[in-house]
Amino acid sequence: MTTIDTATSACTVLSPGDDGWDEARATFNLLDDQRPELIALPRDAEEVAQAVAVARGAGLRVAAQGTGHGASSRDTLAGAMLVNTSRMTHVEIDAVARRVRVGAAAKWEHVAPMLSERGLAGLHGSSLDVGIAGYSMGGGIGWLTRRHGLQANAVRAIELVTAEGEHVRADAEHHADLFWALRGGGGNFGVVTAIEFDVVAVPELTAGSFFYPVDRAAEVLRAWTRLLPSFPEELTTWVSIIHFPPTPDVPDVVRGQSLAIVMAAHLGREAEARRLLRPLEDLAPVMDTLGPQDPIALGTLAMDPESPLPYRSTTALVDGLPDSAVESMAELAGAGGALAMLQIRHIGGAFGRRPAGAGARATLPGEILVFGLGVPMDAESGAAVARGLDGLDAVLAPLAVGEYPNFVEHPVDASRFFDDATWARLRDVKATWDPADLVRGNHHVPAASAA
Numbered sequence: 001m002t003t004i005d006t007a008t009s010a011c012t013v014l015s016p017g018d019d020g021w022d023e024a025r026a027t028f029n030l031l032d033d034q035r036p037e038l039i040a041l042p043r044d045a046e047e048v049a050q051a052v053a054v055a056r057g058a059g060l061r062v063a064a065q066g067t068g069h070g071a072s073s074r075d076t077l078a079g080a081m082l083v084n085t086s087r088m089t090h091v092e093i094d095a096v097a098r099r100v101r102v103g104a105a106a107k108w109e110h111v112a113p114m115l116s117e118r119g120l121a122g123l124h125g126s127s128l129d130v131g132i133a134g135y136s137m138g139g140g141i142g143w144l145t146r147r148h149g150l151q152a153n154a155v156r157a158i159e160l161v162t163a164e165g166e167h168v169r170a171d172a173e174h175h176a177d178l179f180w181a182l183r184g185g186g187g188n189f190g191v192v193t194a195i196e197f198d199v200v201a202v203p204e205l206t207a208g209s210f211f212y213p214v215d216r217a218a219e220v221l222r223a224w225t226r227l228l229p230s231f232p233e234e235l236t237t238w239v240s241i242i243h244f245p246p247t248p249d250v251p252d253v254v255r256g257q258s259l260a261i262v263m264a265a266h267l268g269r270e271a272e273a274r275r276l277l278r279p280l281e282d283l284a285p286v287m288d289t290l291g292p293q294d295p296i297a298l299g300t301l302a303m304d305p306e307s308p309l310p311y312r313s314t315t316a317l318v319d320g321l322p323d324s325a326v327e328s329m330a331e332l333a334g335a336g337g338a339l340a341m342l343q344i345r346h347i348g349g350a351f352g353r354r355p356a357g358a359g360a361r362a363t364l365p366g367e368i369l370v371f372g373l374g375v376p377m378d379a380e381s382g383a384a385v386a387r388g389l390d391g392l393d394a395v396l397a398p399l400a401v402g403e404y405p406n407f408v409e410h411p412v413d414a415s416r417f418f419d420d421a422t423w424a425r426l427r428d429v430k431a432t433w434d435p436a437d438l439v440r441g442n443h444h445v446p447a448a449s450a451a
Ligand SMILES: Cc1cc2nc3c(=O)[nH]c(=O)nc-3n(C[C@H](O)[C@H](O)[C@H](O)COP(=O)(O)OP(=O)(O)OC[C@H]3O[C@@H](n4cnc5c(N)ncnc54)[C@H](O)[C@@H]3O)c2cc1C
Pocket: 028, 064, 065, 066, 067, 068, 069, 070, 071, 074, 085, 104, 105, 124, 125, 126, 127, 129, 130, 131, 132, 133, 134, 135, 137, 138, 139, 140, 141, 142, 186, 187, 188, 190, 191, 192, 193, 304, 305, 406, 407, 440, 441, 442, 443
């Protein structure tokens, strides 16, 4: 282990085999095997600058990570220093201004409970275990997005150490080009040290789920897709088909069961939510948990896995799901299928609205987002998962109108996520701030001159 001494602080830098090395390179997906040359564990912006200087001096590129939740979409980190910011989790909340400032590795779980106590919520996603930085810079979508837009649009400032080692603040008034690029272009422009964003008031929330046996998945999905055009932006519903493992970390009521679940979050009264959802209630769910909730309930509504696991996934944005697609998807995710989870989210509404002053990722197309996930435990189940995901891709390919980068969990050419003008502008900003391509995000934006 090396410590880089300066007058005020010293950044810890690990080499392979040092104590804590495997923990520091671990990710949420147990199939990832990141093998950087060095790992820096900075505690503050000054130590981040030290780490960047060491990487530059050693001829290594720099990859920043707070939680490793988005690591599957990047390379193995050969020739790189991993700047693991996990020690930088400070949080400041100004409830009156509805403004939050957090360190680079703060997770949603570090802010959501305190916000909820004050009747507020951040625009987080399905899991509070996710890091705010990577989530926000990739777009950031969750239960409140149909009403309030992408989290990237709620970001008001990002502080970062640039490839040159300078600590800068990017906002609407300072380095506006960088601020634009960071909101969608991700971790390609420097190592983020802090992020500031707005949160929203949630004076009234109804949330919960209708649970059905998995063999009713196609029937439930058909009924749900027909209802979508009647739902206001205040109501967000997802259908998830989940095969819950029989493990102790899974809640008792669903442990070991295979279920089709309609999940709902309504910014309004329970009576109105039930009126809107009546045709699904009429399908007689075996369990119904819909009711008044505090905003914190949105952090567990989706019942995402809470511990790292091995998984492969696929995703697409579509305008609609014809019955033939619904039948195929229900079969792929149903009993005996290879997918452990199929999550089908109603999007639309504010997903499609670009606010003034927005960044590179302000909107997403489509009315429905599909995300399928399989858990390979050995070679045989790995082959079955691959077939299941290929099957899902075959169903979705003719319907797809785009992809959501944060859900694309394998390395791809990132130009496919942007229109030509946005991609060219991202590459120009990269050429200004990091022409030598020192700092690379999980979805890589090369500098314009690198053609
Ligand atoms: C269980 C689970 C549930 C999820 N649910 C949702 C959801 O509902 N909605 C949604 O939008 N997304 C969701 N995601 C996807 C998530 O938004 C992405 O995986 C995101 O990249 C995670 O960001 P992170 O900071 O936690 O991860 P990390 O792996 O730490 O970071 C991801 C990337 O962000 C960049 N980055 C992170 N920190 C820095 C930094 N300090 N400086 C520069 N760049 C940095 C880098 O490019 C890095 O590779 C989910 C993921 C999981 C695993």
